[in-house]
Amino acid sequence: MTAPDPRTQPRAFLEHLYRAAVHRALPLHNTAPFLPRPPRGRTLVLGAGKAGGAMAQAVEALWPQDAPLSGLVVTRYHHTPPRPAGVRERIEVVEASHPVPDAAGLQAAERILALTRGLTSDDLVLCLISGGGSALLTLPAEGLTLEDKQRINRQLLDSGANITEMNCVRKHLSRIKGGRLAAACAPARVVTLTISDVPGDDPSVIASGPTVPDATSCADAVAILQRYAIEVPGAIMSLLEQGALETPKPADAVFQGQEVHMIATPQQSLEAAAAAARAAGLEAHILSDEMEGESREVGKVHAALARAVALRGQPFGRPCVILSGGETTVTVRKQPEGTARGRGGRAGEFCLGLAQALQGQAGVWALAADTDGIDGMEDNAGAFIGPDTLQRALAQGMKIDGYLSRNDAYGYFHALGDLVVTGPTHTNVNDFRAMLVL
Known part of the structure; x- marks a missing residue:
């Protein structure tokens, strides 16, 4: 299958990499x-x-x-x-x-x-x-x-x-x-x-x-x-x-x-996604298939790496794809009495932390999704972010800090039309994360 052009269709290209990872498993x-x-x-x-x-x-x-x-x-x-x-x-x-x-x-x-x-x-x-x-x-x-x-x-x-x-x-x-x-x-x-x-x-x-x-x-x-x-x-x-x-x-x-x-295994699926990126003419780098930790914090670390690549070409040159897997966690924050519990899973919370730390960095797009097609207990696999994510959210009166504080990744990305919805994939090699830096 021919890959979408990452320069003109970054979201479709990242979804193509996700499908390659799932297919391998x-x-x-x-x-x-x-x-x-x-x-x-x-x-x-x-x-x-x-x-x-x-x-x-x-x-x-x-x-x-x-x-x-x-x-x-x-x-x-x-x-x-x-x-x-x-x-x-x-x-x-x-x-x-x-x-x-x-x-x-x-x-x-x-x-x-x-x-x-x-x-x-x-x-x-x-x-x-x-x-x-x-x-x-x-x-x-x-x-x-x-x-x-x-x-x-x-x-x-x-x-x-x-x-x-x-x-x-x-x-x-x-x-x-x-x-x-x-x-x-x-x-x-x-x-x-x-x-x-x-x-x-x-x-x-x-x-x-x-x-x-x-x-x-x-x-x-x-x-x-x-x-x-x-x-x-x-x-x-x-x-x-x-x-x-x-x-x-x-x-x-x-x-x-x-x-x-x-x-x-997760590593095999990440390698399949890397091969799909290289077939499209991009360098691909796999960080690890064993990443753990709080989803939002892992998102912040990924953001720091993407910004370094985008601004200084280090440690990887542009254009490139950066991949990772593993299983992060979400600690659900207690909410005030009468406050509705947020919705979302590990992939969505990762994207919230990533978007917050990227602060609209030009030239960086990302997708995070669970390879089983279900992020936590919701109907989405994950979410997508781009350089305009925070700007579009603010235009709707949505501040990302509040959504993070109540673990409401689903509500945030649903309002933006940036949920990744695939339905069950009939396999499961855990978290898939891909950042595209142009």
Whole structure:
């Protein structure tokens, strides 16, 4: 596909780079090299995540048509892609809530765990794991209710905790995550295919690692809960403090002979976007696929870099594209009584911080979006900014500081017509950020 001219169509060009990144991470393009041979027994497919529906369809399309195949995968509401023509449905796909779990996710997790009963050493369990699986695969520890998990999840999401910290807690408050699903599959062989949405591509963090050993401890979970003042029932805190909710560890024999394959990563998608930029005649620079921190602060750092390039040609010459990925966080600020809560996610808040710090810098455009097509809990993937963003907002009486103070990126960019709306992409390799400096 020919790229739009970045000099005359900067927004369309940045959206082209985003599409290149997403395309690289689609399951159908990445699954075949990692599929094992059919076993002597049966093949059971289990999975969870925002890419779950697309991963299941990829397996259905690639698995031998005469070999037995069945299973259950849970994905986010409205994230099941249309079934390709000629691909027979053999894996059931159900939908549930994300990022806050619901009863549908609880029921799916119970069914998935039930399907592991009666497996033998002749059987193969193919686990399809992608980002979002922590909320979608919810099975509270004994003594916790779904309502407890929902409340804890909301507090974690608002706290500013990073994904590794959040998923450490989630693993220890679950009966299926943190390696427990793999333990339930014994003695069957387990092969996990995963799409990374976390900095460092650690499979024990992706979807809270239901099929891989967990090196974190109950003590780690307690420290995180205390650090962010997350409330849990007293009886559960006592169990954590006693180590009674510990997860299977790397030395556990249950993981011997199991395989984990990373079929798509953030770095691969950033490299695809860089290649698309270079094909359009621009230099492309990837900062990192592991960036973390407060979204607005990461935006300010990116702004400082873009201004240096625009004003001094350092550290990169113009024209160029600067790319980054990872998973930033948003600490939701408390608002005065009666004030409406702002709307938006990590990508939008990054763009607010970026625009505020750029102060209308000439020659700089940027797009930030989540590769799953959903920024937080909204209907947009992210947002776009240009040199005229602040000026156009002020013409409508909108001051960016106020929108930042109430975490209302959605309201700001919606009013400007600068939301990036793609719908679900059926994959998830986390944050995508691109700055164009001309």
